[in-house]
Amino acid sequence: MFTGIIQALGTVKPLEGDSWQITCVTQPYNVIMQDLATGDSIAVDGICLTVEKILKDGFIATASPETLRRTTLGQEETQQRYVNLEASLKVGGKVGGHFVMGHVDGMGQLVSAQATLSSWEMIFTAPDAIARYIVPKGSIAINGISLTVADYQPELSQFKVAVIPLTYTETNLQYISPGGWVNLEGDILGKYVEKYLSVGNQDVKQTTQTIPNDITPAFLVEHGYL
Template sequence: MFTGLIQALGNIKPLDGDSWEITCINKSADVILQDIAYGDSIAVDGICLTVDRILDDGFIATASPETVRRTILGRESSHQRIVNLEASLRVGSKIGGHFVMGHVDGIGQLLTSTKTATSWEMTFTAPDAIARYIVPKGSIAINGVSLTVAEYYPETRQFKTAVIPITYTDTNLQYLSSGSWVNLEGDILGKYVEKFVTGNSPHQIAENGDTMGINPAFLAENGYL
């Protein structure tokens, strides 16, 4: 589990087979490298990858075919690029962003990035699999960065975020241009709420043995509406 607060930047390049070499490149790399161990989980552009081998200035990880297919690894695997890095959350650590699982739901695309007096306003597209979890003032992870949705446009499945300077300059969001692909992960809380509300989870068993989902009728009967 991660928080979406990026700790370092790195270069990623594909190796033979399904392996990837990640090299830390900035001064904060010690946060990643100081206690890295074989088998650790590291979020690489929001993708939870497992450390297979430790290098002097980075590590090597393996990505499954499913991970490559679902993320931008499958679209930008032929060249080296800069990625966001975050070590997994430790017990007792501060949670400054939101709960990020490192399980990318799909790929979006940057439409526009406009600098304002106080931030960069960035507008992205989102596939249906993620768009249903996007709500104004809700959380979303873009390349592993925890961001707040400023506006959502359901007709076009587009959303806007306001990225503050420290987040912009400390992450690879600064290197994106119109048309760039990004990894997107919806808020885990929204996914569970959807599952319960739509009745897709047998969380409750009726007296006759039937499963019951949380729906408006159930909430009204129990005093919530």
């Protein structure tokens, strides 16, 4: 589990098979490397990867074919730009953003990025798999960054976020051009609510179907109710 607060920038390099080398480039990068151990989880552009081998300034991890298909890690342009890095949340640690699982739901594209007096206003597209979890003032993870939805236009399948200068300059949002792809993860709370409502509605329908339309005294006697 992560919080969407980026701790460092890195680069990714494909190795043989499904292995990837992730190198920290932010100095100092002790926040990522100081307690890193084999088997730890690291969010790489919002993708939860498991550390298999520790290097001097990074680590090696494996990305499954499903991960490559669903995320930007499988795109060549990602291998030529910086990625956001965040170590997993420790018990007792600060939750500065929101609960981010590192399970990317799909990809969106940057539509535009405009600087204002106090922030960067960025508009992204969102496929249906993510759009149903987007609500104004709700949380969303973009390349692993915890951000708040400022506006949502369902007819265009687009949403807007306001990014403060600190977040913009310390993450890879500054390197993404219009048309560039990003990883999106919807708020886990929305997913559980959706599941609960879906199962709840099914239970109600099933219960309703087992109740006769007309319960009469004769019906009760027939079924043992005296």
